[in-house]
Amino acid sequence: MQKILIIDDQEANVVLLERILRNAGYEEILTSTDSLQAIDLFLEFDPDLVLLDLAMPYLDGIGVMEQLRRLIPAAEYLPVLVLTADSTAEAKRRSFAAGANDYLTKPFDHLEVTLRVRNMLETRMLHGQLARQNRRLDERVRERTEQLERARIETLDRLACAAEYRDDETGEHTQRVGVMAARIAEALGMPARDVEHIRLAAPLHDLGKIAIPDAILLKPGRLTPEEWSVMKSHTVLGAEILGGSSAPVLLLAEEVARWHHERWDGTGYPAGLAGPAIPIAARVVAVADVFDALTHARPYKHAWALDQAVAEIRRQGGAQFDNTIVDAFAGLPPEVVPYPHQIERGRRSAANGHVAIPPGGGGV
Numbered sequence: 001m002q003k004i005l006i007i008d009d010q011e012a013n014v015v016l017l018e019r020i021l022r023n024a025g026y027e028e029i030l031t032s033t034d035s036l037q038a039i040d041l042f043l044e045f046d047p048d049l050v051l052l053d054l055a056m057p058y059l060d061g062i063g064v065m066e067q068l069r070r071l072i073p074a075a076e077y078l079p080v081l082v083l084t085a086d087s088t089a090e091a092k093r094r095s096f097a098a099g100a101n102d103y104l105t106k107p108f109d110h111l112e113v114t115l116r117v118r119n120m121l122e123t124r125m126l127h128g129q130l131a132r133q134n135r136r137l138d139e140r141v142r143e144r145t146e147q148l149e150r151a152r153i154e155t156l157d158r159l160a161c162a163a164e165y166r167d168d169e170t171g172e173h174t175q176r177v178g179v180m181a182a183r184i185a186e187a188l189g190m191p192a193r194d195v196e197h198i199r200l201a202a203p204l205h206d207l208g209k210i211a212i213p214d215a216i217l218l219k220p221g222r223l224t225p226e227e228w229s230v231m232k233s234h235t236v237l238g239a240e241i242l243g244g245s246s247a248p249v250l251l252l253a254e255e256v257a258r259w260h261h262e263r264w265d266g267t268g269y270p271a272g273l274a275g276p277a278i279p280i281a282a283r284v285v286a287v288a289d290v291f292d293a294l295t296h297a298r299p300y301k302h303a304w305a306l307d308q309a310v311a312e313i314r315r316q317g318g319a320q321f322d323n324t325i326v327d328a329f330a331g332l333p334p335e336v337v338p339y340p341h342q343i344e345r346g347r348r349s350a351a352n353g354h355v356a357i358p359p360g361g362g363g364v
Helices: 011-023 035-045 061-071 089-098 110-164 173-187 192-204 207-211 225-232 234-242 248-259 280-294 306-315 323-330 342-351
Strands: 003-007 028-032 049-053 080-084 102-105
Touching: 003 011, 003 035, 011 028, 011 110, 028 035, 035 049, 035 061, 049 061, 049 110, 061 080, 061 089, 080 089, 080 110, 089 102, 102 110, 110 173, 110 192, 110 207, 110 234, 110 248, 173 192, 173 280, 173 323, 192 248, 192 280, 207 234, 207 248, 225 234, 234 248, 248 280, 280 306, 280 323, 306 323
Parallel strands: 003 028, 003 049, 049 080, 080 102
Antiparallel strands: none
């Protein structure tokens, strides 16, 4: 049921207007002759229409509308019908400039009051319906966009997993890197949205491996210079596969794929970027990637113990890795490191003399 608020310092006008409106079928009506109460009544009653006298003591109609304007959202249509005996052009100009939607001069014509009120309430109702419809459409578009984004990411993620299955017996490396990268990003104090984007983008860091021949990717021994050149191309290949999207996560994934093997000291690949020139997401993923590669077995190495892997990450701070990110990684509480099952196996491997950093200092 639509609600009407009437503010007029003349009691007779208030009584007349209320009688007119009730005869027209409007029941939710609140009135006051004190303009200083207007804002409190507005906030309490939440009206659909305000009938407001222009000339009132203490606070006139212009002053009330100026206060109302600060309370009513710009996108919301809440009509104000000005009531006044002043029919001059200047009074109308001031009223409309202050936020009035219509103007009604005294003495009142019963039919005109009823028609103006009905039209303004119908307009508010239609405006509300349109706003709700637009919100529903916006929500559907947002949901559909998110669905498409998830489908796109999942498709590429499956490709990344397919590439990883070729040199990771579980195929879980990509997901572990995503989890660890997100934890490091969170420890760095990144906004939650950025942390989530890194979590989604990081698993795609080695997508380019899908184009690397098995003879090179699965080679147990040291790569020749020519083979190493092919192996390093997975960064550019991955970025090219991910390129061309306007989606924020895929843009970040392209960046991570291309630059996650750059080194802080400028001796990495593919472009030899150094220091802050390396995008921060790529710096974060570099640490997560190497840590995971060290703590899990690969065709060319056994798994390291956790303490040895952390020590190696620390040792490479300032050379391979950004020290700020190393500190964030090293400061993670033990319970968030998702590899407790690797501790004993890694220690046995180390005791047997099988510890070895793969080409490139960690993940290849």
